[in-house]
Amino acid sequence: MKSLKDMGKDELTQLKAELEKSFEDAKGKGLKLDMSRGKPSVSQLDMVMDIMDTLNSSSKLLTEGGVDCRNYGVLDGIPEAKKLMADIMEVSPDQVIVNGNASLNIMYDTVARSMTHGVLGSTPWAKLDKVKFLCPVPGYDRHFAITELFGIEMINVPMTVNGPDMDMVEELVTKDESIKGIWCVPKYSNPQGITYSDETVKRFARLxxxxxxxxxxxxNAYAIHHLYDNDQATLLDIIGECEKAGNPDMVYEFASTSKVSFAGSGISAVAASKANLDYIRKFMTIQTIGHDKINQLRHVRYFKDINGVMAHMKRHADIMRPKFEAVIKVLENELGGLEIGSWLAPKGGYFISFEAMNGCAKDIIAKCKEAGIVMTNAGATYPYGKDPFDSNIRIAPSFPTPDEMQQAAVLFTLCVKLVSVNKLLKS
Incomplete structure (x- = not known):
């Protein structure tokens, strides 16, 4: 296709009229499609309904070690659940604490604990004049919301195809003592679907x-969320690499089964060094009597082991893959060569990241909403909701059906073209 940037004013004006007519026709269809969050589809949730039959009134709710899951005890997770989550994260069970239904909760608690009581004996962050976090962008809005809530200053770090800009990370972390952390989604990142390279992981460990x-x-939210059996991204074990580099305490790793079993009703875990885990346990003894061991046992009995989990995830991939491919195909067919947008074709995860022309994302999202497509707000993938380029848009293909996703993608590209033409005519 001819680049829109090579078109003259008359060509663009004629194209604008054609696009506006197509847009009005699309609005008349009365579409109502929600692509705002990475929610599992109904078919994915239906697929795991028989997990509810795993435990019943005749079940013996005992762990292999004889612990009665109906009663108090076992603060940091039953051994079988530790093993299952450790295998998902590719770490050792003794490096894992199993928590409740959401890894987001663990991350929030970890920041809150650091604010009020510090990290392994350090000064509580709340008592410091300034606390900063590095935020790879585009990134996950809920990460940014946690640090913003606690008044932590967030610094944008651009993403590359290999992960965050490590030259920038190393320079900032080495020179500024007020920088206390960095948010990372290292595998099939939210929203770009990028997996950190081996060299990036090693550079993190050597900080x-x-x-x-x-x-x-x-x-590590998408550790096992592959789209393809024969083309899966691999990720180095950051905990092991930190140990090798002499920085065993520098990392917390988080994961959950929220998009494996039921969203919001799975199990979650944190993996870290012994010193970090002992420190966390000290607070857990006061914070909770223990997390839901019956739900932990339910997951273990249902999936049995990592092989059962991976077989289940192949079924997830069969549902997700056609939706992602439908979006990518439409983007290529409708926008390829026009020079008004770019995207990556992810191998896993839950999102597709679209980069529009600078200054166009908000208008594209508004046009989509006008036509009946609800999407994540422009700017959501940046701290404070402020995309400095107003260009990034997160597409979440998981919830609609493949047919709905194809319709939505066509309408999305129509909005991209219309807003881009307007932008070019103004310039």
């Missing part, structure tokens, strides 16, 4: 932070 209480918040 020499000015702050002794600096921590990497390694949110």
């Amino acid at each position: 020499k932070p000015a702050a002794k209480d600096f921590r990497i918040f390694w949110d």
